[in-house]
Amino acid sequence: MDMAEKKNKEKFIEIRDLRFSYINDLEEPPVKTEVLKGVSLDICRGEFVAVLGHNGSGKSTLAKCINAINLPESGGVFVDGMDTLDENDLLPIRQRVGMVFQNPDNQIVATIVEEDVAFALENMCVEPAEIRRRVDDALRTVGMYEYRLHAPHKLSGGQKQRVAIAGIIAMRPECILLDEPTAMLDPHGRDEVMRTIKLLNSQGVTIVLITHYMEEAAQADRIVVIDSGEVVMDDVPRKIFSKVEKMKELGLDVPQVTELAWELKKAGYDISTEIIYEEECAERLAQLLKD
Amino acid sequence: MIKDITIGQYFPGSSVLHRMDSRIKIILTAVFIVMLFAAKDIAALAVGILFTLVTFLISKIPLKMMGKSLKPIIPLIIFTALLNLFFIRSGELLWQWRFIKITDQGIDTSVFMVIRIICLICGTSLLTYTTSPIDLTDAIERLLSPLKKIKVPVHELAMMMTIALRFIPTLIEETDKIMSAQKARGADMETGSLIQKAKAMVPILIPLFVASFRHAEELALAMECRCYHGGEGRTRMKQLKLSMIDLYGSLFTAAFLASVIAVNILMKK
Numbered sequence: 001m002d003m004a005e006k007k008n009k010e011k012f013i014e015i016r017d018l019r020f021s022y023i024n025d026l027e028e029p030p031v032k033t034e035v036l037k038g039v040s041l042d043i044c045r046g047e048f049v050a051v052l053g054h055n056g057s058g059k060s061t062l063a064k065c066i067n068a069i070n071l072p073e074s075g076g077v078f079v080d081g082m083d084t085l086d087e088n089d090l091l092p093i094r095q096r097v098g099m100v101f102q103n104p105d106n107q108i109v110a111t112i113v114e115e116d117v118a119f120a121l122e123n124m125c126v127e128p129a130e131i132r133r134r135v136d137d138a139l140r141t142v143g144m145y146e147y148r149l150h151a152p153h154k155l156s157g158g159q160k161q162r163v164a165i166a167g168i169i170a171m172r173p174e175c176i177l178l179d180e181p182t183a184m185l186d187p188h189g190r191d192e193v194m195r196t197i198k199l200l201n202s203q204g205v206t207i208v209l210i211t212h213y214m215e216e217a218a219q220a221d222r223i224v225v226i227d228s229g230e231v232v233m234d235d236v237p238r239k240i241f242s243k244v245e246k247m248k249e250l251g252l253d254v255p256q257v258t259e260l261a262w263e264l265k266k267a268g269y270d271i272s273t274e275i276i277y278e279e280e281c282a283e284r285l286a287q288l289l290k291d
Numbered sequence: 292m293i294k295d296i297t298i299g300q301y302f303p304g305s306s307v308l309h310r311m312d313s314r315i316k317i318i319l320t321a322v323f324i325v326m327l328f329a330a331k332d333i334a335a336l337a338v339g340i341l342f343t344l345v346t347f348l349i350s351k352i353p354l355k356m357m358g359k360s361l362k363p364i365i366p367l368i369i370f371t372a373l374l375n376l377f378f379i380r381s382g383e384l385l386w387q388w389r390f391i392k393i394t395d396q397g398i399d400t401s402v403f404m405v406i407r408i409i410c411l412i413c414g415t416s417l418l419t420y421t422t423s424p425i426d427l428t429d430a431i432e433r434l435l436s437p438l439k440k441i442k443v444p445v446h447e448l449a450m451m452m453t454i455a456l457r458f459i460p461t462l463i464e465e466t467d468k469i470m471s472a473q474k475a476r477g478a479d480m481e482t483g484s485l486i487q488k489a490k491a492m493v494p495i496l497i498p499l500f501v502a503s504f505r506h507a508e509e510l511a512l513a514m515e516c517r518c519y520h521g522g523e524g525r526t527r528m529k530q531l532k533l534s535m536i537d538l539y540g541s542l543f544t545a546a547f548l549a550s551v552i553a554v555n556i557l558m559k560k
Contacts, residue, residue, distance in 0.1 A: 067516060091518050099516040106506050107513035111425045111457045118528035120517035131528040153460035167517060 009044040012175060012206055013066055013097075016040055017075035020061055035061045037229040038075065045174065048198075048207045050220035050237070054251040058229040059210050063177045066208070067097040080174070095124060098168030102180045104160035105153075113155075113163050114139065114148040120171045138170040141203075142196050158189025162196055175206035183212060194219065214241070214255045218276040225250060242273040257281035264288075300360065300416070301423045307536055308350040308421040313430035315537045319544045320418045326548045327407055327414075333399070335554040336406060342547040343410045352420050360416040361409065368405055375401035428452045433531065446522025458506065462499065469498050 020036040035058040043049055053059040064070040065077050068084040080096055082089040098120075101107050110116040114135050121131040139145040142162040152160055161181055168176055178197065182190040194216055201207045209220060217223050223240045225233035227250050233240055241247065241254045244262040248254075254262070261275045261284070271288055275281045303309075308316070323342065330336040347357065375397060382396030419427070432449035439445050470480070473494050480491045 069512060069515065091520065094516060094518050099513075101509060101513055103509065105461050106509035109457060109510070109514060109517075110453060115425065115528070119514075119519075122525050122527055123518040123520065125524045125526050128526060128528055128530050131526065135528060151460070152457070153464070164513075171517070 009046065011042050012045040012047075012080060013041075013043040013208075014078040015042070015062075015065070015075070016078070018062075018065060018072050018077060019074045020058075020065060020070055021073055022061075035229050036065070039226070039229070039231055040075075041224060041231060041234070043175070043206060043208065046201075046204050046206055048201045048219075048221045049209070050217035050223045051208060051210045051226060052214075052217055052223055052240075052252055053226035057226045059226050060179050062226065063099065063179050063208065063210055066175075066177055067099050068093050069099075091124075095171050096173055097175045097177060098171055098173035099177045099179065100161070100164055100168055100181050102183050104157060104164045104184070107164045107167070108152045108160065111151055112148075113144065113150050113152055116152060116163060117148075117166045117170050120167055124171065134170045134172070135166075138166040141169060141199070142166045143192075156189060157185045158192040161185060161189065161193050165193070165196055165200075169200065169205070173205070175208065176200065177208045177210075179210045180212060181209075182216065190216075214253050214258075218255050225252070237276050238274045241276050244273060300356075300419050302352055302356055302420045303423075304351055304421065306349060306351045306421065307540070308346065308417065310534075310536055311421075311540055312531055312533055312537045313422045313426040314434055314531060315533065315540060316418055316422055317427075317430055317434060319540060320415055322544050322548055323414045324411065326544075326551050327411055329548070329555065330407070330551050331555045332558050333403055333406075334558055335551045336403060336410075338547060338551045338554055339410055340406065342544075343414050346417055347413060350417050350421055352417065356420060357413055357416070360420075361412055364408070364412055368408055371404050371408060372401040375404055424456050425453065428456070429527075429529070429531070446525070450522070454510070458503075461506070462503065465502055466495065466499055469495050469502075 018036050018039040019034070021032050021034045024031040024033070039058075039062060051059045051062070061070060065072060065084070066079065068077075068079075068090055071085055077084040079093045082093055084090075084093060108116050109119050117135045117138055118131050121134060126134070136145065136148075139148050142165050144159060144162050144166060147155065147159065147163075152163060155163065165176070165178075165181075176197075181197075182193050185193065190213070197207055197209065198219065207220075209216065211217055218237045218241065220237060223233070223235065223237050224231055225240065225247075232250065233243070233246070241258045244254050244258065253259075255276050257275050257278055257280075258273060261271050261281065262273045264271050265273055269288060270291075271284055275284060323339075326342065327336070327339045330339050376393060377391060377397070379394060379397035379400055380392060382394035382399075384392060384394055385398070386393045422430070428449050431452075432445055435443070435445045435448075474480070478491060478494060480488065480495075483491070
């Protein structure tokens with residue numbers, strides 16, 4: 001899907017000139033650190049957006065602003081038309097925008113998998129029979145149904161993270177924010193989680209994925225690059241990664257295949273740097289060898 | 292090594308006792324304690340022993356497990372027995388050596404007390420053997436819910452218990468990791484005097500505390516993200532429903548309590 005097509009879609013999250021600072025009042029006088037310096041961003045329904053940025057760029061802070069954990073200092077964040085500053089809309093916003101964190105251990109509340117998935121629904125005062133149905137659905141979606149009676153601490157990292165995701169999708173959110181959900185997982189667990197994310201996106205859930213892995217970002221519809229509290233790039237993955245120099249300047253990487261193409265091009269070979277997947281890279285290389 | 296710990300002493304199974312409503316089990320355990328203390332003599336206590344035996348057989352808990360829960364209280368049992376044996380002076384004198392006097396009533400009472408304590412421990416541990424900690428917490432929350440009216444934070448207490456139970460394995464795992472890390476840096480935790488050993492724990496406890504605070508902070512955030520706003524109006528997925536088993540269990544226990552009282556009255560005459 002290209003950008004023009006996306007723009008016709010309905011806006012789901014609107015961020016307008018968002019500013020946010022952390023205040024450390026342990027020091028005298030209190031130290032104010034400006035983290036977000038005027039971010040404007042629109043995210044459409046059903047989009048899969050990856051957010052990149054090096055450590056301390058403000059990407060996690062931005063995510064927490066979307067589901068009203070952090071409130072804007074100035075500017076505004078609107079979810080489905082609701083202002084995050086309006087306290088009455090707090091629960092509806094959090095129900096529509098779920099959030100998954102980096103460490104799965106710190107988001108699981110209950111001692112049994114299915115009880116944990118039910119947690120959000122119990123908070124939302126859903127009827128018991130309906131909770132049961134949604135919990136089973138959510139566990140099936142992430143492929144953890146057989147483990148519903150297990151204790152979370154006996155699961156692997158990837159499984160735990162999928163349980164955490166199930167706990168969010170049981171709320172039937174329209175959007176899921178994932179803050180480096182694969183950072184603490186092994187390659188196998190990363191795969192499991194990425195597959196789940198893509199499956200959810202194919203079912204129409206809007207995904208905002210914060211990640212350090214360029215291969216994961218490459219799978220998104222659109223990449224937003226944040227640097228010291230500002231949006232510096234916002235385009236489809238192919239275009240973003242083809243600007244290898246700029247990415248390196250920002251302290252970010254590009255997928256290995258893109259880097260390979262870039263190095264080849266530098267060495268004088270005729271190859272496009274708009275390559276982000278392994279298969280197409282292999283194809284182009286084969287082509288290059290034939291010529 | 293410590294990853295496979297079971298929390299509490301729950302012994303999974305599907306016996307009638309396991310399937311019983313945990314609220315009823317707590318109440319019946321209380322009735323059982325009353326039953327044991329209501330028994331005035333050995334005949335009435337025999338009814339209590341029978342009750343303990345029958346429930347034990349129904350629960351299908353291995354005898355070894357029972358032995359495990361009795362083991363830590365053996366000193367207490369011996370202490371009670373000796374205390375009763377030597378300090379009850381009434382009744383017929385059987386044996387005397389200097390100031391130590393043993394009477395027939397002393398022997399009777401100490402045997403009686405020992406049996407009562409053993410029954411008490413066996414009966415009450417059946418509750419924890421057949422009910423998972425989470426069910427227990429749940430049952431306590433529901434049983435205490437009337438106290439909400441007098442502003443007792445029942446939900447918050449139960450939530451704290453649940454989270455504590457949930458984090459025990461996580462913290463144990465972390466302790467394991469920190470210990471390995473400190474050992475790799477040359478920390479010595481096995482040798483030395485007791486004080487030295489206690490001091491060696493400090494470099495383990497400090498990182499553990501720091502980690503717990505971090506867990507707490509993130510967990511609070513994650514709970515907020517999942518619409519947590521206290522116990523007000525919260526629904527529960529698991530509905531505790533009373534079944535026929537609970538009715539039969541209650542009747543069964545009531546019958547035994549009645550027999551204990553009946554035997555008491557009969558023996559008095």
